[in-house]
Amino acid sequence: MEYRFVGRSGLMISEIAYGNWITHGSQIEADTARACVRAALDAGITTFDTADMYADGRAESVLGEALRGERREGVEILTKVYFPTGPGRNDRGLSRKHVLESIDSSLRRLGTDYVDIYQAHRFDRFTPLEETMEAFADVVRAGKALYVGVSEWTAGQIHAAAGLARELRVPLISSQPQYNAIWRVPEAEVVPAATEEGLGQIVWSPMAQGVLTGKYRPGAQRPDGSRGADPANDMFMGHLLGNEILERVRLLGPLAAEAGLTPGQLAIAWVLRNPAVSAAIVGASRPEQVAENAAASGVKLDEELARRIDEALEPVIVRDPALTDSHEQRP
Template structure:
């Protein structure tokens, strides 16, 4: 396993992070989840990403139990706040009230005294940005949070936050967590250039495009039983990629992976790690062998010719429009 700095901070993270978005607490049983976590640890993964909203807070609980007994100083545990975790009007968003209550809930579920990175899961248009950033800064001062970041924010939103932090003397953001893959490159136009200039890095989710880039989804064929496309908790994200022409192009990547001695998944993860602004690629798994396969992408460096071949195959099925974002216009 290789490691990279998170932004301009001194924190090192593993190139491959383990994430439990729709697996722990919902898609797989706890024994399988624990096996996946320990497979990641065995392979040198030290960075684990979750969120309070995943599986209705259960994902944090499962991860906390799975990591129990592991030396805390050897781990980087990331979680997030924003989405509803209750039915009340203050059980959501980035208000000071919700942030303070949510971090305490996350720490309790994760069985830890602090999280290494606390992330604003989306931008909250209904809360003053100064309020959110002051709450984050207070958590850093309290020692409950070591670093702060965001997830799926636009370049303009990140720039505004950095300006306020500089003016008010708050700890600066160190990272953004966007969707990024060969097929989804919307951060390249605006977010990455801003982050490179300002010292933030990307912790990317869905580098394998929800499994599409493994090649297991075939054009004109139904999705394999038990795959993410058949799971209602994750099918909404993958549905837009199940286009026959896109799937046909993905199949044409197989010879490129084979020439390099890589699996399709390893090629996809290595592709995002070639971007110098990416600190870590988040992978999920339902079986330990998936973890062991994906982590082999760490240390793989794709050359210019390989990148050219990939672009030639994918052509116009790649999404590059920075206006395309999963961020909501307002709180749910």
């Protein structure tokens, strides 16, 4: 496993991070989740990404249990705040009330005194950015988070937050966008803005929700037990399962074989070739998947192979920066 700095900070994380969105607390049993975390640690993964709203908080609890007994200084734990965590009007967003209450709840579930990076899961259009950044500053000064980050924020929002972070002396170090060989939305605006402000990219969905593994075939039934087989995931990946995309993804199989990689490893290595990327977050429902994904660490794709990947996917690549995710959850 190789390790990278997060932006211009001094924090180093494993270039492949383990994320438990969808899986822990919902899709897989706790014993399997613990086995996946153990497989990640065995592979040299030290960075674990979760969020307060994943499986209604159970994902944080399962991760905390799985990491119990590990040397706390030897791992990096990332979690997030924004989405609803309860029925009340203030159980969501980035208000001071929700941020300060949510960090305490996350720490309790994770069984730790602090998280390494506390991330704003989305931008909150209904709360003044000054209020949010001041709350984050207080979280850091209380020792409950070492650094802060954002997820799916636009370039303009990142610039504004970074300016306030400098005034408040808050270590804003990371951006967490969706990014893969098909979804290149962050490249035009988000990545340059984040790089200018010293933020590293900790990206999610490097394998396009598993589509880039080649497991889904045009016109075929979705494999049992896969994310695509669960209708609840259609809002995140339904657009990826059209025949045009799947036909293009099939062209990557021979390219991966030529490079001595699985298609999934090829997808992860493609993401990691971007120098702005600090880590690619991978999930898993079985320990062997973790080991396979971790083997992509350190793989260097040559320019000719990258060109052929672009050529294969060009008709289905999405680049429009206006598609950077932005939710309006409140009031």
